[in-house]
Amino acid sequence: MIPVCRLEDLPEGESVRLDLEPPIAVFNADGELYAIDDTCTHQDASLSEGWLEGCLVECPLHAASFDLRTGRPTCLPARKAVRTHPVSVLDGTVWVHVESDRAVQAPHTAVAGQGSAA
Amino acid sequence: MNTITVIGASLAGLHAALALRAEGYDGRLVIVGEEHHRPYDRPPLSKEFLTGAVTAERLSLADAEEIADLDADWLLGTRAEGLDPPARTVTLTDGRRLSTDGVVLATGAVPRTLPGEPLEGVHTLRTLDDAAALREELSRGQVRVVVIGAGFIGAEVASSCATLGHNVTVVEAAAQPLLPQLGAQIAEFCAALHTDHGVALLTGTGVRALHPDGDRPTQAAGGRRRVGWVELADGRFLPADVVVVGIGVRPATGWLEGSGLPLDDGVVCDAGGVTPVPGVVAVGDVARSAGHRAEHWTSAMEAPAVAVRNLLAGTTVETYTALPYFWSDQYGVRLQLAGSRGPGDTVRVVEGSPEDRSFLAVYEREGATTAVFAANRPRPFMRARRELARAGMVAA
Numbered sequence: 001m002i003p004v005c006r007l008e009d010l011p012e013g014e015s016v017r018l019d020l021e022p023p024i025a026v027f028n029a030d031g032e033l034y035a036i037d038d039t040c041t042h043q044d045a046s047l048s049e050g051w052l053e054g055c056l057v058e059c060p061l062h063a064a065s066f067d068l069r070t071g072r073p074t075c076l077p078a079r080k081a082v083r084t085h086p087v088s089v090l091d092g093t094v095w096v097h098v099e100s101d102r103a104v105q106a107p108h109t110a111v112a113g114q115g116s117a118a
Numbered sequence: 119m120n121t122i123t124v125i126g127a128s129l130a131g132l133h134a135a136l137a138l139r140a141e142g143y144d145g146r147l148v149i150v151g152e153e154h155h156r157p158y159d160r161p162p163l164s165k166e167f168l169t170g171a172v173t174a175e176r177l178s179l180a181d182a183e184e185i186a187d188l189d190a191d192w193l194l195g196t197r198a199e200g201l202d203p204p205a206r207t208v209t210l211t212d213g214r215r216l217s218t219d220g221v222v223l224a225t226g227a228v229p230r231t232l233p234g235e236p237l238e239g240v241h242t243l244r245t246l247d248d249a250a251a252l253r254e255e256l257s258r259g260q261v262r263v264v265v266i267g268a269g270f271i272g273a274e275v276a277s278s279c280a281t282l283g284h285n286v287t288v289v290e291a292a293a294q295p296l297l298p299q300l301g302a303q304i305a306e307f308c309a310a311l312h313t314d315h316g317v318a319l320l321t322g323t324g325v326r327a328l329h330p331d332g333d334r335p336t337q338a339a340g341g342r343r344r345v346g347w348v349e350l351a352d353g354r355f356l357p358a359d360v361v362v363v364g365i366g367v368r369p370a371t372g373w374l375e376g377s378g379l380p381l382d383d384g385v386v387c388d389a390g391g392v393t394p395v396p397g398v399v400a401v402g403d404v405a406r407s408a409g410h411r412a413e414h415w416t417s418a419m420e421a422p423a424v425a426v427r428n429l430l431a432g433t434t435v436e437t438y439t440a441l442p443y444f445w446s447d448q449y450g451v452r453l454q455l456a457g458s459r460g461p462g463d464t465v466r467v468v469e470g471s472p473e474d475r476s477f478l479a480v481y482e483r484e485g486a487t488t489a490v491f492a493a494n495r496p497r498p499f500m501r502a503r504r505e506l507a508r509a510g511m512v513a514a
Binding site: 043044045046049050051058060061062063076077079 | 181416454
């Protein structure tokens with residue numbers, strides 16, 4: 001598990017980008033928290049900077065759209081899904097569960113970089 | 119329609135084919151492509167592909183399963199050289215003659231070149247093979263690169279060459295780069311991106327000629343001499359190991375002369391991609407749609423679905439009206455523009471600052487926003503782009 005930020009620092013409609021390898025984006029979509037791989041599967045763009053509407057996030061570069069619940073693209077130009085990651089809240093802190101084989105970062109390097117401010 | 123032939127196998131041609139199947143067209147589908155490659159994405163060629171960050175494989179626009187699902191006959195490595203609408207035939211350079219009921223023209227555009235003797239070391243960049251050849255030349259240690267034209271391709275190539283550690287000079291005939299597209303204030307910002315990164319930018323001077331390097335023997339390959347100098351219109355000579363010519367493109371319409379299709383800087387068609395010749399629609403860079411020829415990736419991807427519905431309907435039942443949009447990545451800065459900027463529009467920075475290389479600006483005319491521009495401000499840009507699209511729909 002990797003700490004993301006305090007829950008109050010991730011209000012509805014906001015996102016946080018975790019500078020992992022690969023980076024992960026955590027969203028607060030109408031009160032539900034979701035984590036997906038941050039990089040659009042189409043081309044190099046950060047989904048944490050995308051347009052959030054319901055459970056969909058639209059890539060800021062070419063408007064590919066992904067379902068945060070499944071990671072699946074809902075329209076072109078993306079054709080491959082992004083990976084999803086479980087999120088939990090413990091004592092007011094948001095945590096993302098990254099598969100063990102990918103959790104190569106020591107906890108102290110998992111710095112939560114705030115997505116570009118709304 | 120029993121047979122539809124898509125001429126051109128890049129982004130627009132592929133999306134026309136995908137849209138035909140999505141619309142339920144189950145007849146014969148033929149795709150003609152001049153290049154030997156299956157459809158691939160061109161924008162990374164001047165950026166990540168040139169620097170080596172991505173491989174050709176990663177550029178593919180359709181995987182094996184998607185190609186199989188399309189159930190098309192692919193005629194690659196051959197070019198259409200004639201269209202005879204009354205006879206409903208397309209002639210290919212390899213001599214084949216295809217009978218077809220419908221035609222989607224998606225032949226794109228070809229780079230403009232400079233007159234004179236063809237020289238080794240002089241490149242244009244449009245295709246994967248172009249980019250691979252340039253990349254090969256950039257992989258043999260530090261060289262002096264002269265980029266002719268500071269448009270989007272030129273600027274991106276210059277940026278990639280600088281990233282690779284080469285000595286780069288950009289020559290631009292206009293007073294500033296991207297002046298017609300972005301206006302003076304934003305053009306000044308784009309000029310600064312070059313000089314920020316140690317790239318020399320020479321503006322206000324054209325190129326008179328390219329000259330061979332007199333000190334080097336003729337290269338074996340093709341017997342061509344190697345470029346050595348770029349002579350500018352103002353009389354200066356720039357030493358050059360590699361020259362990249364990025365002075366725009368012309369639509370690939372030469373093969374349509376005499377076909378009866380109206381040609382005027384592209385295939386003339388309406389806002390739905392429909393030409394005056396029955397059964398023929400045009401999409402992508404080759405299409406002059408409602409008086410305007412866009413060279414944008416997004417319209418090449420989106421407009422074919424509209425054109426194909428019109429083709430199947432036999433008339434214009436739908437038009438493509440999306441807000442024009444393009445992006446460019448230069449020197450680690452992502453530039454994005456949406457809307458239709460006019461020559462007299464004023465520009466105003468509304469967020470951030472050009473000095474910080476991160477800002478959002480709006481173009482305005484008579485109090486109304488005509489376009490939005492951003493540098494490294496993807497999220498605010500997205501909001502502004504949506505607002506502009508919504509305002510446009512209300513105005514229309």
